[in-house]
Amino acid sequence: MVQIVHSAHLPAAKVPYTDFKGPRGSLKHRCGFCLEPKSKLSKCTGCRAVRYCCREHQVQDRPGHKSVCNRIKRCRTKLDKEDHAVRNATPDFMTPANAFETDVGHFWGILNTRDYMRARFALADSLRRLGTLDGITEALDHMQDMLRLCRSDNMGIRDIIAPTLLQLDQDQECYDFIKWYATEGRRGDYDWGDMDLPFLNVKGANVLEDVGYLEKEFQVQHVSTVMLLKLKLLIDIINIKLARKVAAGRLPPELWARIELYVTRSPVSRQWVGKPYQAITTVQQKLELDVKLLARTIENINQNFVHMLLDADDYLSELPESYSSGTFEEMLLVLQHSYGAWWQHEGVLELLESARSIARKDSEDEIEDMMSGMTFENNPGSDRTKDELLHDVSINRLWGYFDDALEDATSLGEDRPSEVKRLRLKAEFEAAEEKERGFISSDDENDD
Structure with missing residues (x-):
């Protein structure tokens, strides 16, 4: 404690x-x-x-x-x-x-x-x-x-410094700071009393490097801040792609870089301005993978994270007196220290909300079938409403629909790709069910 x-x-x-x-x-x-x-x-x-x-x-x-x-x-x-x-x-x-x-x-x-x-x-x-x-x-x-x-x-103090650096767009400094604590700072033989030892001396670390070393980091604040940084860079990649789609055919390529520089926020993202489309798509795929790996790591540290982040209004007024690792109280403190950074970064919470919304739509029929089943009706706690169940299920399934949310975010079309995909899969499923019913009916007639 x-x-x-x-x-x-x-x-x-x-x-x-x-x-x-x-x-x-x-x-x-x-x-x-x-x-x-x-x-x-x-x-x-x-x-x-x-x-x-x-x-x-x-x-x-x-x-x-x-x-x-x-x-x-x-x-x-x-x-x-x-x-x-x-x-x-x-x-x-x-x-x-x-x-x-x-x-x-x-x-x-x-x-x-x-x-x-x-x-x-x-x-x-x-x-x-x-x-x-x-x-x-x-x-x-x-x-x-x-x-x-x-x-x-x-x-x-280190838990507050990390997201504060992101608020000031000191993104490289933020990553270096966290990497030092997650590597050198976790050494069992590091003598914190020896002022001659190097301290916070990681500089210019590769933000796109594998994040596996963070799986051993038990500070949800630092892991979630790296995830916020990755999401920040993803939003910049999306904005570069959208700007290029709008500019293509309307402006000469030599002007694209100026526009792309304007729509990016992170100093780290400037390296991708003007790069070939396939190159920035490769970066996007790497960032997307990193985010999902970090989400899994956070889930192992504190299962309350995504639930409380996306419903932060219910928790922001609370400040715990103490906390233990993995607890609800720990996440209250994380929100106190970092929600300003999450809120300030436009597009990040919206991207996660989009994934949750897609998951919710895709789960509606399943929830209805489950609620109408005898197993649910006879189960303690079955008095929960459809909205309550969908709320929990959509958050639990959020990361499974993260790719769809990204595809929606990079689309300029009137129809959201995720909705087109959902309706297509639903139609295919219904057609398969209809076909199966036809086979059953035919078998029954043959039996007669």
């Missing part, structure tokens, strides 16, 4: 729902009131993490912004106080005079640094939850420096 170090400003069981659903797409400096991205914005002097395009908008936003602004100011004041206490501590056999000079890397192991680390986490978490470019950037700076101060990461 792991106890959770909460941000000081949050109650134990509830968090603001709006923390997780801000503007979608790449982070930009936006007005905190009208949300319009503009080049000239004035920063709030209180929280220093929200900007406004004019004085009028700042005044209009004040009723909603006041509480969070004051909260962040209190967090900054508290951090300054704890910082001063660590730097000017009265030394004794347990307390250094200034741990910032003598014990970098070992914070939290020294008792008088813990209030400082808690205060810094409270500030970082408050800034992160704002969802602004300023807030998330500063939060990442704080959290990365906290890892420098405490390599053993007793507070679990």
